[in-house]
Amino acid sequence: MSEIIEIKATARPRAGKGAARQARREGNVPAVIYGDGQPAEIIAINGNDLWKQFIKGHFTSSVFDIAVGSNKIRVIPRDVQVDPVKDHPIHVDFLRIGKDGVIRVSVPVRFTNHTLSPGLKRGGVLNIVRHDVEVFCPYDRIPPFFEINLEGLEIGRSIHISSVAMPDGVTPVIARDFTVATIAGAKKDEEEATAAGAAEGGAGAPAGDAKAAAPAAGAKAGAAPAKGAAPAAAAGKAAPAAKPAAKK
Secondary structure (H helix, E strand, O other): OOEEEEEEEEEEEOOOOHHHHHHHHHHHEEOOOOEEEEEEEEEEEHHHHHHHHHHOOOOOEEEEEEEEOOOOEEEEEEEEEEEEEEEEOOEEEEEEEOOOEEEEEEEEEEEEEEEOOHOOOOOOOEEOOOOEEEEEEHHHOOOOOOOEEOOOOOOOOOHHHHOOOOOOOOEEOOOOOOOEEEEEEEHHHHHHHHHHHHHHHHHHHHHHHHHHHHHHHHHHHHHOOOOOOOOOOOOOOOOOOOOOOOOO
């Protein structure tokens, strides 16, 4: 059974932004309790008491008994607004737990035995589709997490919600057999991309070589002497002078 935490609160006389700011100035956190077909109840909780529970973690999956005077209300947090700078809670919405005790809650997913997965050893990547799974469950049997064993999983394998062990009375909110994670072949994709890039580079090389070779071919063609013409003088040397005609 999950631990039920008791926390004290006081009723706020009125709602609105002004009343909420006043509660914060007094060191309290404004909050609202709603649900179970009853009117909403506006309360204020001591800021230090709430912060101690908030920093423990799993705040939105923890069950609380809020004592407002002599009345105790069993609730679960549904929404928490935090200060963008200080990261402290500045408003909380609590949902009343009904008589049947069944609530809707998100449960985190954990993965084990990464080193025993052949797919991950071969360079595959664990692609997590859902970090949390939303379920219906009794308030006193909220799982802390769902554990998924990666042992023996190859590249291309998918892990569906049907393969995740759930306690009695816990059922997924989504009825279909959805995917939680897959083992993707990142290394193979990278090799294919490299091969494709090499093929593109190889196809473009002859065109570049032809352009580079064109001026050289032109230079050779231009260097060939015309038929009957005297050969051109060697570079850096003057052509020899014509011999004078012999005297008779």
